[in-house]
Amino acid sequence: MAIKLKVNGVSLTIEADPEEPLLYILREEFGFNGAKFGCGLQQCGTCMVLADGEALATCVQPCQNFEGMEIITIEGLSEGDKSHPLQETFYSEQAAQCGYCVNGMLIAALALLRKNPKPNDEEIRLSLDKVICRCGTHSRFISAVKKAADQNSRF
Amino acid sequence: MEPLKTNRRGFIKATGQLLIGFNLFPLTFCGTKEGDGYAISPYQGIPERPHVDRSLIDSWIRLDAEGHVTILTGKQELGQGIRTALMQIAAEELDVNMDICHIINGDTGQTANEGYTAGSNSVEGSGKAIREAAAEAREFLVKKAASDWGTKVNEINVQNGIIYGPNDQKTSYWELVDGNFYEAKVSGKAKEKEPKDHQIVGKAIPREDIKNLVKGVAHFVHDLRLPGMVHARVLHPPSYSSQIIKTDLSSVNEMPGVLKVIQNGNFLAVIATREYQAVKAWQKLREVTDWEAKNINILPEQLFDDMIKSSEKAELIEDSPGITQQIRQSLQKLKSTYMRPYHMHGSTGPSCALAKWENNQLTVWSPTQGVYPLQVTLADLFDLETENIRCIGMPGSGCYGHNGADDVSAEAALVAKAYPKAPVRLQWMREDEHMWEPYGSAMRIELEAGIDQEGLVTAWDTQIWSDTHSTRPRGDAGHYISARHLEEPFEFKKGNFSGGAYRNATPLYNISSKRLRLYNYDGPLRTSALRGLGAYGNIFALESFMDEMANLAAVDPLEFRKNNLDDPRAIAVLDRLAKESNYHNRIQQSNTGYGLAFAKYKNSAAYFAVLAEVEINQENKSFHLQKLTGVIDAGQCINPDGLINQTEGGMIQSASWTLLEEVKYDEKGVLSKDWITYPILRSKETPEVIVHIINRPEEKPLGAGEAAQGPVAAAIANAVFDGTGTRVRDLPIKAEKIDW
Ligand code: FES
Ligand code: FES
Numbered sequence: 100m101a102i103k104l105k106v107n108g109v110s111l112t113i114e115a116d117p118e119e120p121l122l123y124i125l126r127e128e129f130g131f132n133g134a135k136f137g138c139g140l141q142q143c144g145t146c147m148v149l150a151d152g153e154a155l156a157t158c159v160q161p162c163q164n165f166e167g168m169e170i171i172t173i174e175g176l177s178e179g180d181k182s183h184p185l186q187e188t189f190y191s192e193q194a195a196q197c198g199y200c201v202n203g204m205l206i207a208a209l210a211l212l213r214k215n216p217k218p219n220d221e222e223i224r225l226s227l228d229k230v231i232c233r234c235g236t237h238s239r240f241i242s243a244v245k246k247a248a249d250q251n252s253r254f
Numbered sequence: 255m256e257p258l259k260t261n262r263r264g265f266i267k268a269t270g271q272l273l274i275g276f277n278l279f280p281l282t283f284c285g286t287k288e289g290d291g292y293a294i295s296p297y298q299g300i301p302e303r304p305h306v307d308r309s310l311i312d313s314w315i316r317l318d319a320e321g322h323v324t325i326l327t328g329k330q331e332l333g334q335g336i337r338t339a340l341m342q343i344a345a346e347e348l349d350v351n352m353d354i355c356h357i358i359n360g361d362t363g364q365t366a367n368e369g370y371t372a373g374s375n376s377v378e379g380s381g382k383a384i385r386e387a388a389a390e391a392r393e394f395l396v397k398k399a400a401s402d403w404g405t406k407v408n409e410i411n412v413q414n415g416i417i418y419g420p421n422d423q424k425t426s427y428w429e430l431v432d433g434n435f436y437e438a439k440v441s442g443k444a445k446e447k448e449p450k451d452h453q454i455v456g457k458a459i460p461r462e463d464i465k466n467l468v469k470g471v472a473h474f475v476h477d478l479r480l481p482g483m484v485h486a487r488v489l490h491p492p493s494y495s496s497q498i499i500k501t502d503l504s505s506v507n508e509m510p511g512v513l514k515v516i517q518n519g520n521f522l523a524v525i526a527t528r529e530y531q532a533v534k535a536w537q538k539l540r541e542v543t544d545w546e547a548k549n550i551n552i553l554p555e556q557l558f559d560d561m562i563k564s565s566e567k568a569e570l571i572e573d574s575p576g577i578t579q580q581i582r583q584s585l586q587k588l589k590s591t592y593m594r595p596y597h598m599h600g601s602t603g604p605s606c607a608l609a610k611w612e613n614n615q616l617t618v619w620s621p622t623q624g625v626y627p628l629q630v631t632l633a634d635l636f637d638l639e640t641e642n643i644r645c646i647g648m649p650g651s652g653c654y655g656h657n658g659a660d661d662v663s664a665e666a667a668l669v670a671k672a673y674p675k676a677p678v679r680l681q682w683m684r685e686d687e688h689m690w691e692p693y694g695s696a697m698r699i700e701l702e703a704g705i706d707q708e709g710l711v712t713a714w715d716t717q718i719w720s721d722t723h724s725t726r727p728r729g730d731a732g733h734y735i736s737a738r739h740l741e742e743p744f745e746f747k748k749g750n751f752s753g754g755a756y757r758n759a760t761p762l763y764n765i766s767s768k769r770l771r772l773y774n775y776d777g778p779l780r781t782s783a784l785r786g787l788g789a790y791g792n793i794f795a796l797e798s799f800m801d802e803m804a805n806l807a808a809v810d811p812l813e814f815r816k817n818n819l820d821d822p823r824a825i826a827v828l829d830r831l832a833k834e835s836n837y838h839n840r841i842q843q844s845n846t847g848y849g850l851a852f853a854k855y856k857n858s859a860a861y862f863a864v865l866a867e868v869e870i871n872q873e874n875k876s877f878h879l880q881k882l883t884g885v886i887d888a889g890q891c892i893n894p895d896g897l898i899n900q901t902e903g904g905m906i907q908s909a910s911w912t913l914l915e916e917v918k919y920d921e922k923g924v925l926s927k928d929w930i931t932y933p934i935l936r937s938k939e940t941p942e943v944i945v946h947i948i949n950r951p952e953e954k955p956l957g958a959g960e961a962a963q964g965p966v967a968a969a970i971a972n973a974v975f976d977g978t979g980t981r982v983r984d985l986p987i988k989a990e991k992i993d994w
């Protein structure tokens with residue numbers, strides 16, 4: 100079936116099983132790497148994208164549910180050479196160890212900051228809570244989000 | 255940095271390289287890391303060639319005429335920042351900038367055999383080799399310039415690879431190697447820089463790969479896409495002993511996209527064109543397959559008693575005749591038993607590997623911690639010569655020990671062998687990782703000690719019951735779970751019991767009589783190396799026990815430790831911790847508990863002391879770990895931010911193990927199948943973590959990656975005791991175990 104998806108501002112019509120979760124489409128059809136398979140059970144957040152402003156898991160929801168939505172992946176965050184403020188602060192805080200969870204953390208933070216550009220500590224922690232990080236990099240993600248919020252007002 | 259376009263295959267014609275001492279047979283059967291469609295690095299890199307001899311400079315460092323430095327290491331990047339640290343070491347000795355440095359990690363086609371990346375010894379081992387090779391390379395080139403110019407070596411100056419002579423002469427490493435092949439050995443005699451002259455080592459150089467990670471640039475083995483690649487899933491049995499009673503392969507075979515369904519004994523796998531088709535086929539295969547299994551008869555509630563009942567005779571690791579008597583006659587004596595459950599590595603991303611068979615040549619792209627051990631074990635599995643197998647290490651999801659990475663690599667190879675036409679990408683599902691990875695062993699630790707009238711510990715008796723902490727594959731295919739499931743199964747011989755089990759069990763404290771007895775236990779669950787091995791459980795016990803004794807002696811726990819210590823570096827981390835955390839003037843409130851702990855990892859690596867602060871909520875019968883403050887002395891610090899990052903991570907991970915984690919199972923098998931049934935610490939509950947470094951540039955660098963695991967566990971237990979009066983001796987430390 101033809102599925103129409105708009106990812107990072109580009110619309111594409113693809114032939115796909117409408118039941119196929121968006122994650123596999125993003126990785127195989129679009130060639131993206133940001134969203135990753137972590138659990139396939141909507142428990143870990145590694146597969147999240149920003150869909151109409153919400154951080155949504157893509158590992159279970161069929162791709163057709165995302166039709167008509169504005170989908171943003173971390174590949175779509177930089178503008179030309181200019182990185183997104185969150186990408187900058189994740190780098191400057193060196194917020195990664197293995198980095199497998201970075202996509203989920205970025206997307207979770209982005210959803211928060213778009214709605215609430217000046218969150219408090221609690222709100223930041225809460226928004227990142229849906230993402231599993233086994234390396235224990237949490238404290239750095241929290242400070243990277245804080246720093247981005249301190250230095251910017253638009254996300 | 256501008257990407258350089260070099261044609262790696264035309265290298266023989268190309269411009270020179272430094273120090274070539276190798277055979278020129280390229281591994282024609284193998285793909286490259288940066289194969290088509292997979293642009294991880296814009297720099298095309300040095301030409302590939304096999305590693306021949308670790309005494310050659312170019313086994314570690316290669317310079318090319320285009321102005322790049324490539325470092326080769328047999329160690330893997332696991333998220334610990336080893337790539338940056340090793341590049342810093344090389345750049346420092348060579349006098350070049352970091353931005354022209356590249357690094358190649360474990361690849362049996364190119365790098366030295368450095369075994370497993372484990373035990374926090376990469377900087378000590380690989381770092382040393384690279385430092386020596388870099389110093390030698392610099393010396394070689396500087397001597398060359400000096401003799402060309404007829405000047406003295408000590409009149410020559412190098413800046414970012416540009417060589418300056420005393421009379422305005424100027425050349426560069428790259429000009430010197432242009433068109434030339436040099437060969438030289440690492441003599442170990444080249445002068446290395448004095449720590450006081452270090453410009454790069456000791457600096458918090460950022461990890462550049464994080465720039466890629468935040469943009470979703472391909473990085474992990476999971477992101478590797480080879481032309482014509484197909485997707486596989488393996489259906490693991492529901493429990494260790496399960497056997498297939500019936501299955502229906504044809505119903506799976508006819509599903510869309512399915513290319514092949516494989517059955518080899520109890521090993522089942524599906525291959526499909528698209529990843530999702532493979533997942534669906536896997537689900538279907540699960541539905542149509544029935545298994546039978548033996549029950550597990552040692553259940554969690556019997557486990558710690560069974561350790562005593564079923565273990566063999568003790569191994570006497572350390573002895574002190576008359577110790578029982580000595581403890582009995584001590585002024586004050588104490589005996590306690592501690593327990594830790596099975597813990598999971600629980601990597602965020604399930605293990606993944608790619609494999610390709612072509613003309614009886616096998617190539618595997620793997621997130622393993624050891625490419626050479628993988629190669630010899632695959633040789634055993636397939637009865638192949640190692641030269642027909644190439645294992646290329648790629649970053650995986652953080653593993654901290656022996657997780658599913660080796661198993662998935664072997665399985666990818668098994669699947670690829672049955673489907674030799676195309677590269678096969680196999681990724682585990684979440685339940686595969688949770689249920690099949692080897693866990694960190696449960697342990698029982700009994701401690702008994704005596705104190706004299708001065709508050710000094712005079713005798714210390716340890717007994718440990720533990721399953722093995724290392725079943726990493728090292729040549730026997732039986733160490734791969736799926737090899738045991740084949741029609742002609744490989745036998746698993748456990749072995750390797752003691753090593754990791756008593757890691758850090760001997761106190762570093764100044765105690766004259768010590769005994770250590772170890773009981774090797776063959777437990778119900780699969781176990782192997784998890785970050786710190788036995789050190790986590792042993793330090794939890796030892797440092798909880800120190801606190802119990804301080805309490806018995808009515809001495810402040812910090813003073814008590816210091817009174818029993820001789821090692822000045824150990825005392826220094828404790829003093830620094832006291833200062834940084836304002837320990838002596840800490841605000842003593844009824845709702846706060848403080849707990850200290852200390853260890854020198856392996857009694858030979860980094861020193862680490864930590865203070866835990868817990869907030870007690872009597873009303874809700876709950877507590878919260880608020881803050882962890884740590885001090886680490888890892889000798890010469892290569893990259894302070896890298897050291898802090900890794901230590902913070904270790905602290906948070908250990909807090910998670912200590913507060914929340916235990917693998918659940920019943921007679922049918924493992925019940926901890928996902929993040930609901932095996933919860934780990936998430937952002938909301940994460941404590942504030944602060945790490946201070948004592949840098950000792952004059953000392954050798956010490957492994958630090960596992961230093962925090964044990965002390966954090968004990969510090970939390972001690973803080974909970976301080977705040978509530980309850981001593982929790984069986985992990986995890988949960989609110990319901992506290993006597994409110
Ligand atoms: S992979 Fe989607 S939430 Fe875990
Ligand atoms: S950095 Fe490894 S999972 Fe978060």
